[in-house]
């Protein structure tokens with residue numbers, strides 16, 4: 107039986123980055139993935155801010171395109187913020203994971219594609235993991251000192267039995283990859299466009315991202331649950347994608363290259379199981395995805411990076427368990443993730459269309475840097491700052507009107 111220091115199940119961004127980092131530190135790692143190719147589950151839109159590339163040393167070869175403008179469009183309001191320099195990238199999700207896996211082998215680790223995790227059992231600090239190679243009858247046994255659940259929303263190791271799972275907040279996302287004419291592409295190039303409100307995507311949001319020259323990612327995500335106002339006859343997610351193509355892009359002549367999608371399963375209040383003995387979970391398996399915006403790549407990689415340090419300490423007997431890891435992640439994420447969770451519930455499941463329009467009109471009063479801070483860095487205090495600015499503007503107008511009525515100069519001293 108083959109023996110490893112660490113076996114990581116799931117070659118998503120979190121698993122790939124964790125394996126890459128550990129292999130780079132000389133640890134004997136096996137990265138396991140159920141799919142035979144990275145193109146097979148190419149489900150993510152993979153938009154990310156610029157810092158992801160630098161922080162995780164990702165090469166430009168995995169970038170589909172860069173973005174420098176941000177647009178948010180609701181039923182009756184459109185807001186757009188522009189920058190003269192790139193603010194982020196739309197990654198090629200398959201290439202990202204392929205790159206990370208390539209780094210694992212380059213650093214001396216092993217990557218087994220087409221192997222599905224079945225079960226594991228532990229005895230005296232050694233864990234035997236059963237993997238099922240695709241197309242073979244017999245399962246393979248491998249041994250490890252630490253086992254990592256990086257299976258994303260599936261949480262296949264932490265919750266092997268479906269009936270034991272808590273009631274997650276669930277979002278379902280579908281995306282089309284379409285080729286379009288040059289003019290249409292140029293109208294979307296360098297921009298992340300999000301669509302909210304009941305006209306575009308009731309109970310969720312939709313988007314258009316530039317992927318590569320003449321290729322767009324057009325998708326929509328719906329959050330499950332009973333809306334306060336809407337009845338449950340929401341259009342199918344694909345209908346909302348086609349609405350964007352027909353009514354926003356206004357094209358008939360496009361070619362659909364691919365349709366992909368997946369589920370987000372978020373554990374309310376970050377109550378996931380982070381570790382059990384020598385088993386530790388990272389990425390979406392511990393709800394690293396931000397439930398408000400659905401961004402999870404960067405955050406999953408961050409949990410992987412943090413877990414990597416704890417795993418090294420554990421292997422070197424500097425730590426007896428991973429309790430501190432859970433504490434570390436809560437310190438890092440919990441406050442902003444709790445606010446994001448509450449905001450997501452309000453925006454996607456409570457608000458009327460008018461409230462969403464009003465919220466966007468208000469957002470439009472913020473500067474680009476403030477919107478980026480809010481959307482990508484969860485600095486919710488920007489909202490109160492903006493509210494103060496609006497109040498001040500209203501007060502100023504009110505004051506000027508009074509002075510005019512009294513026949514005084516309109517200049518405020």
Ligand SMILES: Cc1cc2nc3c(=O)[nH]c(=O)nc-3n(C[C@H](O)[C@H](O)[C@H](O)COP(=O)(O)OP(=O)(O)OC[C@H]3O[C@@H](n4cnc5c(N)ncnc54)[C@H](O)[C@@H]3O)c2cc1C
Pocket residue numbers: 115116117118119120121122138139140141147149150151152153154221222223224256257258259260262279280281325366367368369370388389390391394395400401402403404406
């Ligand atoms: C439609 C959609 C659009 C998105 N857009 C963005 C975006 O624009 N930007 C962003 O940052 N995030 C986005 N996200 C979220 C982001 O993709 C995820 O948060 C991220 O991929 C999570 O990474 P992960 O490594 O934790 O899990 P995953 O990427 O889900 O990887 C888990 C891996 O484990 C494998 N696996 C599962 N079970 C087993 C098993 N039993 N045996 C072996 N392997 C197994 C799976 O095949 C998978 O490859 C989007 C998500 C969706 C659904």
